[in-house]
Amino acid sequence: MNDNTAIGSTIGTTLDRFIKNKQSEFPFATGELSQLLRDIALAGKIINLEISKSGLLDIAGAYGTTNIQGEAQQKLDVIANVRFIRALKNGGEVCAIVSEEDDEIVEINVDSNYVVAMDPLDGSSNIDVNVSIGTIFSIYRRISPVGTHVTKEDVLQKGDQQVAAGYILYGSSTMLVYTTGHGVNGFTHEPSLGEFVLSHSDIKSPQDGNIYSINEGSYYSFEPGVRKYIEYCKEQRYSARYIGSLVSDFHRNMFKGGIYIYPRTDQALNGKLRLVYECNALAFIAEQSGGMATDGERRIMEIDPLELHQRTQLFIGSPTMVQKAQSFL
Template sequence: MTTTLAEWLAAQPVDQKLARAVATMAAASAEIAAVLRIAPIEGETGLAGHTNVQGEAQKLLDVISNDIVLNHIGQNSDISILVSEELDEAVHFDNGGALLVATDPLDGSSNLDVNVTVGTIFSILDASKGLLQKGSAQLAAGYAAYGPSTSFVLTFGTSVAVFTLDQSDTFVLTKDKVAVSPASGEYAINTARERFWDAATKGYVDENVAGETGLAGKRYNMRWVGSMVADIHRILMRGGIFLYPLDSETLEKGGRLRLLYEGNPMALIVTAAGGKATTGRKNILDIQPTDIHQRVPVVLGSSEEVTRVEAWYKKA
């Protein structure tokens, strides 16, 4: 017997407003999945012709996905604020809603034209506490991964559940109480950026490359999709570590990935599943944001691997 997301949410000891906000993001994700399935047929690929607040060229599907999320949230009176990667400023709805949603509507969109997994990331917070809250204040976080199947991954901060979209566009529970393996032989990093790395990152990766002949004492495989959702979903399912560290090129900006709608939600998910999340020097969930589009270094995944990275930073 299957359990739907709606049934699962009804059984959770959470406020119903929060449950409805999660359901809103699930409905938006299901619609985005449907759009992505036929986007090449409909001609909804390529660039939109403008850039977002980060100065990145927007794909047409970035804009479409943002519009879908905005439309669904606009119909939920429990949500009064939306922060999106694709919007310069936060959107305020005059509805008195208690919740704030921060989202990357379509993560990894550079992979769209080659049919590789992309996703939607979201974080839910108490709107009364303002736009700039630590990740530890999150009420819920999740992501949708649009791959061979569409997965919806969710945490309220204590455990992680995975749902899969069925043929009737209903999310059904397929994994509950997901646990990230504490040890792993896989790491995900963009090695094309090696010339920019700091000593800690280079030391950690060099140990992994040395494999069983080096101090790590075991063989590693390197994985890099270029879609945070895809890389984190793999780690959640079978362990590993994801690194987008601070380097000489991203130093001035503070990092590459955005704190509110990338670093924080993924950190909450991974830690709720027993993993760790750090900048290398500080727990991501303890960072006090200073801007809605603030960037940070991100290292997260299997606890033993993250601890090794932290040890390298202490040496440095």
């Protein structure tokens, strides 16, 4: 008698099935948040396809405008923003979006329950040289009554009010990593099936590490304590690794053990990274994987956001390294 169970290799658990199996862990489990995560995954697949064509079509390079940050927009920044807004609008679960690429809140469906804060394409200036980039997203439950216009209070919530957060890394393979407050799981895109498949379950970040990630080109504009910590890292023979894409640097350090630092500088007195749609999301993931995220003094997820594009310092990664860095400040 033939053993048919030995025929064919196991594909693994798809994102859709994983979300369905874990739906009971979601706050207010009604299926809405599950669908919202699927909508984000769908947009990620579309962006992944766009990025893979960037060397062949005229979609790389500068768009010719600047965003609210005063940063030159890349063509794929604009494309990614449009794709995600369209996917979330069509999905019907989101009342409003706050994006790095938009000056104000984008209200899309007042009858929905969730707010999404996102950086549609982090590190997009790396596209022209084929370096890893990513998408960062946070999901909050709205505060204002359903059916009314979205308020700033809906989007200016502390990070510890997130119901889900994640990122999509477009690299040698494309990965979606997310948390709903019950650990961190990673899904790798299987291109022949067009599905995200569970590849890294219950991710745990090392408590310590030997990688430090910081733009040392700004060394002389850092505060003395940050410079002293960099010298300490060199004395310890730590490895310097800096890609210039927040998602990529964070992803590597979460798996291998390390610290990512973006401190204030003479040019950015409050820091450069955005609290609402970059730091809060990664802080949630870091903590759920056993890591730590602070602004040098406070836990990132306890900071009260006062404006949509508020900036902050960021010290994130293995707890022992973050605590050591803080001791120098």
